[in-house]
Amino acid sequence: MTPTDHKQVDALMEAYFEGLHQADSTMLRDVFHPQLAYVCATEGDELYLDLETYMTRVDGREPPARRGEPREEEILEIAFASDRMARVDAWMTMMGRDFYDLLTLVRYGAEWRIVTKVFSYVPKKD
Template sequence: MTPVDHKEVGKLMETYFKGLHQADSAILRDVFHPQLAYVCATEGDELYLDLETYMARVDGREPPARRGEQRAEEVLEVAFASDRLACVSARMTMMGRDFHDLLTLVRHGAEWRIVAKVFSYVPGKD
């Protein structure tokens, strides 16, 4: 893929991490596809949500930023399958948990959007 694609996905991921840290659904809507599939794959806590249900959950949580949590995240891998399909593996720590996200991105118009967020978590280390 082009350097522009890499830059766009990097910017999307920065917005994604910011939106999660601030628990701001308006920010997150800028990165998610309207047909988002949200899947928690943690054993015993499996969950399958659509965009609106997930955004309501985000709106109902206390933002990690307000609790004084420092941002702790990284993009582990970005893989482009075509000019319209990419996958991102990322890790983050927030709300007392270490998360591993596998994000599927598609072109939505002229922009990259997350169409599937599949993740698991373990309790964070103190």
């Protein structure tokens, strides 16, 4: 992939992490595809949501930033399968949990967007 693709995905991930930290659904709508599939794969807490339902949940949260939680995240891997499809594996901590995300990205017009967010979480390790 081109350096531009890498820069766009890096910028998308920065907005993703900041949007979650701020619980900012407006910012998150700019990174998610309108047909988002949101899947929690944590045993006992399986969940399948669409974009609008997920954004309603985000809007109802107290932002981790407001609670004074530091931003802690890492992109573990970015893999481009083609010029229209990529995958990002990421880790972040918030709300007392460590989250592991498998994000599938697709081209949406000229931009990359997250079309699937499949994740699992465990209690935060201190």
